[in-house]
Amino acid sequence: MLSTLYAVLLYAATILLVVGVATKVLKYARTPAPLKIPVSPAPRTRTGVVLRMAREVLFFQSLFKSNKWIWVFGFLFHWGMLLVLLRHLRYFTQPVWWWVDLIQPIGVYAGFAMMAGLLGLFARRVFQERIRYISSPSDYLMLALLILIAFSGLMMKFVTPTDIIMVKAYMLGLMRFQILELPTTLPLLVHLGSVAILMIIFPISKLMHAPGLFFAPSRTQVDNAREFRHKTAWADQLPPLPETIPASGEN
Amino acid sequence: MAPLDKNDDGTPKIGKDPLEIPKLACGASADIHTFEAAPEHNEPLGFPGELLDNWKEVAIAKMGELAEKNRAFRVYLDTCVKCGACTDKCHYFLGTGDPKNMPVARQDLLRSVYRRYYTFAGKYFPKLVGARDLTKEVLDEWYTYYHQCSQCRRCAVSCPYGIDTAEISMAAREILDSVGVGQKYCNEIIAKLKKTGNNLGLNPKALRATLDDLEEDLEDETGIPVKIPLDVKGADILLITPSADFFAEPHIDGLLGYAKVFHSAGVSWTLSSYASEAANFGMFIGSYENMREVSWRIRQAAKDLGVKRIVFGECGHAWRVAYSFLNTLAGPFDFLDQNYPIPQHILEFTLDEIESGRLKIDKSKNDEYVMTFHDSCNVARGSSMGREEGGQFEVPRAVLKAVCNNYYDMDPDTIRENTFCCGGGGGLLTDDLLDLRVKGAKPRMTALQQVTEEHGVTHMAAICAICKTQFSKVMPKYGYDMDSIMSVHQLVANAVILDGQETDEADEPVAEEST
Ligand code: SF4
Numbered sequence: 001m002l003s004t005l006y007a008v009l010l011y012a013a014t015i016l017l018v019v020g021v022a023t024k025v026l027k028y029a030r031t032p033a034p035l036k037i038p039v040s041p042a043p044r045t046r047t048g049v050v051l052r053m054a055r056e057v058l059f060f061q062s063l064f065k066s067n068k069w070i071w072v073f074g075f076l077f078h079w080g081m082l083l084v085l086l087r088h089l090r091y092f093t094q095p096v097w098w099w100v101d102l103i104q105p106i107g108v109y110a111g112f113a114m115m116a117g118l119l120g121l122f123a124r125r126v127f128q129e130r131i132r133y134i135s136s137p138s139d140y141l142m143l144a145l146l147i148l149i150a151f152s153g154l155m156m157k158f159v160t161p162t163d164i165i166m167v168k169a170y171m172l173g174l175m176r177f178q179i180l181e182l183p184t185t186l187p188l189l190v191h192l193g194s195v196a197i198l199m200i201i202f203p204i205s206k207l208m209h210a211p212g213l214f215f216a217p218s219r220t221q222v223d224n225a226r227e228f229r230h231k232t233a234w235a236d237q238l239p240p241l242p243e244t245i246p247a248s249g250e251n
Numbered sequence: 252m253a254p255l256d257k258n259d260d261g262t263p264k265i266g267k268d269p270l271e272i273p274k275l276a277c278g279a280s281a282d283i284h285t286f287e288a289a290p291e292h293n294e295p296l297g298f299p300g301e302l303l304d305n306w307k308e309v310a311i312a313k314m315g316e317l318a319e320k321n322r323a324f325r326v327y328l329d330t331c332v333k334c335g336a337c338t339d340k341c342h343y344f345l346g347t348g349d350p351k352n353m354p355v356a357r358q359d360l361l362r363s364v365y366r367r368y369y370t371f372a373g374k375y376f377p378k379l380v381g382a383r384d385l386t387k388e389v390l391d392e393w394y395t396y397y398h399q400c401s402q403c404r405r406c407a408v409s410c411p412y413g414i415d416t417a418e419i420s421m422a423a424r425e426i427l428d429s430v431g432v433g434q435k436y437c438n439e440i441i442a443k444l445k446k447t448g449n450n451l452g453l454n455p456k457a458l459r460a461t462l463d464d465l466e467e468d469l470e471d472e473t474g475i476p477v478k479i480p481l482d483v484k485g486a487d488i489l490l491i492t493p494s495a496d497f498f499a500e501p502h503i504d505g506l507l508g509y510a511k512v513f514h515s516a517g518v519s520w521t522l523s524s525y526a527s528e529a530a531n532f533g534m535f536i537g538s539y540e541n542m543r544e545v546s547w548r549i550r551q552a553a554k555d556l557g558v559k560r561i562v563f564g565e566c567g568h569a570w571r572v573a574y575s576f577l578n579t580l581a582g583p584f585d586f587l588d589q590n591y592p593i594p595q596h597i598l599e600f601t602l603d604e605i606e607s608g609r610l611k612i613d614k615s616k617n618d619e620y621v622m623t624f625h626d627s628c629n630v631a632r633g634s635s636m637g638r639e640e641g642g643q644f645e646v647p648r649a650v651l652k653a654v655c656n657n658y659y660d661m662d663p664d665t666i667r668e669n670t671f672c673c674g675g676g677g678g679l680l681t682d683d684l685l686d687l688r689v690k691g692a693k694p695r696m697t698a699l700q701q702v703t704e705e706h707g708v709t710h711m712a713a714i715c716a717i718c719k720t721q722f723s724k725v726m727p728k729y730g731y732d733m734d735s736i737m738s739v740h741q742l743v744a745n746a747v748i749l750d751g752q753e754t755d756e757a758d759e760p761v762a763e764e765s766t
């Protein structure tokens with residue numbers, strides 16, 4: 001029963017996540033940027049922009065320059081989460097890829113790093129008056145949800161071990177559209193349930209910052225407006241203006 | 252509560268640290284309103300004269316339209332994670348303490364409404380995500396706080412996602428205009444420009460008379476008939492400069508500097524009365540159409556006069572529009588000489604002259620000044636110069652260091668890409684916002700005070716008409732003389748020695764070289 005319920009939940013979450021994010025990303029991609037607005041100093045070449053974005057995505061360059069505390073917590077959280085996610089690949093692959101095996105031990109520390117980052121961010125949201133001022137209930141809930149995910153995950157690893165062989169069989173089953181039996185320990189159910197919720201709200205929340213980042217004209221545009229004429233379809237259709245100074249226009 | 256500590260005489264007190272973060276003072280600048288435009292200011296720009304009856308529907312529809320037409324608007328409204336990294340970056344927040352002047356809070360004034368009408372979460376769970384209905388109070392709040400943003404992009408530099416509050420401010424002002432709530436200062440000026448070719452409403456006759464006076468001054472000073480040509484067909488270079496260069500101090504001294512540089516370079520150049528304005532207030536109000544119309548005059552003037560090159564004078568926002576938008580708005584400029592940047596900045600021109608050794612300089616002429624340089628926000632973060640990334644910082648400094656001996660930079664956190672707006676940018680340079688302008692200048696004034704104490708800096712140079720006007724007005728409030736702000740080309744003008752110019756000291760080394 002629970003196995004089926006969770007199967008439905010996970011399928012639905014996956015579909016909503018993929019379709020939702022794809023729809024939004026397509027929308028971002030199709031919305032024109034009418035003017036060249038890179039925040040300068042900006043690279044003069046495509047390669048330069050790729051490097052700029054790489055520094056943003058991998059090291060959070062701008063955040064590092066602007067706020068060290070948020071950078072530390074954000075960095076711990078995001079990199080921790082990435083390693084934890086990669087570590088989880090072992091539940092979806094058979095045989096497990098060699099490098100996924102390799103990072104298993106680091107993945108555990110990464111879980112703590114992620115948790116530390118999240119708690120730090122939560123504390124800042126609560127105690128730093130400027131951030132508290134700009135926070136809505138959803139901002140706290142989002143962090144709480146991530147903390148719940150991390151916490152339940154760590155619980156399974158260190159407190160109430162879960163039958164991961166069975167979990168893996170269940171996941172591999174879902175990937176072949178078979179519903180096998182899911183262990184029914186509480187941490188696991190909380191863990192999977194909260195992950196599903198996160199997937200569902202992803203496309204309709206600020207979590208869209210992850211793909212959205214790649215569509216910010218201020219960072220992704222090349223600074224070459226003088227050399228190349230930037231054009232937009234809707235602007236091209238504006239009524240033409242006279243090429244010469246109108247006779248009456250002589251002020 | 253007093254958001255800004257005052258001295259006994261009522262002038263604002265300068266702190267120790269330009270980046271000092273104030274305590275939140277809710278509503279501290281809620282009463283600072285800029286004058287609203289009258290119908291005769293709005294209508295020539297294509298906006299309704301006054302608040303529409305169905306303003307709410309129109310505003311909501313406009314918001315949707317902007318999300319379709321402008322990727323920045325759509326993406327920025329979606330991607331903010333409320334991390335707070337931008338909260339202490341705005342000079343108006345640092346100066347007033349009003350939390351709605353924190354960049355993210357400023358964005359949220361609009362984002363909250365956008366969410367309500369255009370997102371799933373905001374439609375069904377408004378309380379949860381901080382979405383709210385559009386009401387007259389909200390509209391008024393937009394008017395207040397989107398006219399406390401100078402669109403300087405300091406916040407955009409700090410945001411991990413590059414969210415640029417300036418784009419949101421421009422969009423908000425466009426929405427306000429589209430329902431008939433314009434700002435008097437900007438809209439009146441754009442209307443004037445459409446009639447006369449410049450923001451001042453100077454007609455060609457008056458302009459020529461002003462230039463005649465300046466030519467006389469130049470001849471008195473140098474003994475050489477340096478010209479400031481107007482509407483000369485067939486000239487090589489069309490100079491587009493802010494109209495403040497024709498009448499305001501220290502702007503005029505900059506114009507005299509351009510004239511001397513052009514004279515010394517031996518190029519033929521001209522101003523245009525039809526396009527006698529570099530500033531483009533269309534950007535401030537976020538109106539693509541108005542910005543295009545204003546820019547288009549430059550294309551028309553260039554064609555009409557048959558020039559080969561376009562050079563821009565010292566003007567910050569103008570240079571952003573020129574450097575980043577002109578090609579898009581009024582291009583292609585295939586009829587100009589492709590061997591030169593289109594458009595070129597006067598500093599690029601002058602630096603070329605200096606580096607090639609053609610311009611003769613006597614640095615000691617500026618020895619009475621100990622200089623620093625204020626990077627104008629829109630030049631720093633919305634444009635560039637020269638051939639290298641970051642040229643907008645290096646070119647002006649190279650020129651300054653070539654023409655004066657005493658130069659010191661201010662605190663690194665307040666210059667270059669981290670520079671502060673002067674406090675009067677983005678359409679806020681109006682007397683009805685003077686209170687805000689004084690408060691917004693505080694971080695810059697504090698940084699200046701530091702170098703005055705450490706290095707004895709006496710003067711600050713800038714390359715923006717707005718910065719110059721703003722500083723000459725607010726510097727006295729911070730204990731500096733109003734002429735402590737200088738044009739970069741004013742210093743160039745002081746140091747340049749024209750061919751055949753009589754110099755006081757005949758044994759000057761530079762004079763010897765001149766042949
Ligand atoms: S720095 Fe960017 S993401 Fe963070 S609160 Fe400000 S606008 Fe939002």
Ligand code: SF4
Nearest residue numbers: 341400401403404406
């Ligand atoms: S663009 Fe400048 S004035 Fe506007 S919110 Fe950002 S920092 Fe403040």
